Amino acid sequence: MQTGLEGKVVLVTGGSDGIGLAIASAYAEEGAKVAICGRDIKRLENAKQQIEKNRSTSVLALQADLTVPADIERLCKDVLGHHRKVDVLINNAGGPPPGTFEGVDDAQWLAAFQLTHLSTVRVTRLLLPHFRAQKWGRIINISSYSVKQPIDNLMLSNSIRLAVLGWSKSLAREVASDNILVNTICPGWTHTARVSKLLEGRGSAENRKAEAIEREITQSIPLGRMARPQEIAGLAVFLGSDAASYITGTAIQVDGGVVAGPY
DSSP, rough: OOOOOOTHHHTTTTTTHHHHHHHHHHHHHOEEEEEESSOOHHHHHHHHHHHHHSOOOOOOEEEOOOOOOHHHHHHHHHHHHSSSSOOOOEEOOOOOOOBBBOOHHHHHHHHIIIIIIIHHHHOOOOOOOOOOHOOOOEEEEOGGGGGGGGTTBHHHHHHHHHHHHHHHHHHHHHGGTTTTTEEEEEESBBOSHHHHHHHHHHHHHHOOOHHHHHHHHHHHTTTOOBBBBHHHHHHHHHSSSSTTTTOOSSSEETTTTTOOOOO
């Protein structure tokens, strides 16, 4: 398949590890110019080296906290200043911490909204005029299958990710006339550092081993295993490619068949 991604500029937020890093690596493999951001400078440098290894590419790695508006403004300014354009935006800010309804307070609700929703809105708002001017753009949001089937003990994620999905669907309709496509990827259980922490936290709360909880989870997945980050990245590359030029406003799960509903 010809992706048409060679020479395209891709910004991956939260690109220093996990799914974000896998997506950045996959775009680099297609010949795209990749920019990544994250809060931890050491992890950013490690990610930059990993993406550049054995590839004739140079990754722009920028430190930014996506809950801080000034950091977002600097991030977008630096990427546009360096590359003069952005073609694909991967919104991958990460998810809020676990908890039940009675276990989270107002401060945690607001922090989760800032991280998961407002960060996506703010980055997109700053880059949207550029996409409109060039009459081309791809905005891909990394979410969770919880927008289609809630996950126990993830009250904040189940709620706020749905808000992002509603925003994404609405935005897709507003910008389609400028050839800007907006789609959402909804991963299932995936082997990442975040998932490891969730399993460890649940294990601690239930006085059980994380390995036992993982076995329990995988038994509920028709494919019988968690995803590899690279398997999420494959869809992200497709949605940014020329092959997906008539797909917008969608929310596609990559979950091994775990969502029981028909869509």
